Amino acid sequence: MACDVVWGEVGAWYPTPQDAADAMSLMDIRFAALDPEVAASAGGVWRRYRGTEGGRDRLLPDFLIGTHAWMRADRFLTRDRGFYREYFTRLKIVDPSTS
Numbered sequence: 748m749a750c751d752v753v754w755g756e757v758g759a760w761y762p763t764p765q766d767a768a769d770a771m772s773l774m775d776i777r778f779a780a781l782d783p784e785v786a787a788s789a790g791g792v793w794r795r796y797r798g799t800e801g802g803r804d805r806l807l808p809d810f811l812i813g814t815h816a817w818m819r820a821d822r823f824l825t826r827d828r829g830f831y832r833e834y835f836t837r838l839k840i841v842d843p844s845t846s
Contacts, residue, residue: 748779750815752808781815789814792834805830813838 749757749771761767771778793810796802813835816823822839825831832840 748820749776750779750781750785750812750819752781752812752815754778779815779819781811785815785818786811788818796834810834 754767754771757771758764758767761770789807789810792814793805793807796805796810809830813823813831817835817838822841823831823835824841824843826842826844828840828842831838
């Protein structure tokens with residue numbers, strides 16, 4: 748599954764929205780919209796990040812994506828292992844570059 752933010756990021760690389768949807772379908776990835784519980788939880792994780800580190804490298808969408816995967820999926824496909832492993836410790840990370 749992929750949330751709104753991921754769907755938008757993937758869509759940026761295809762000529763049309765239908766081409767992006769077709770590619771996601773070929774990979775058996777379905778759309779699962781963010782819901783209020785995920786969004787509010789992501790905001791809390793982002794607030795902790797900003798408060799403890801004063802960080803500005805990560806934006807709220809990174810936390811929306813990670814929280815959606817943590818709360819609604821059983822694993823997360825990303826090459827960005829360090830950040831997601833640190834902030835979403837109970838999320839199984841799958842790195843496509845090591846498969």
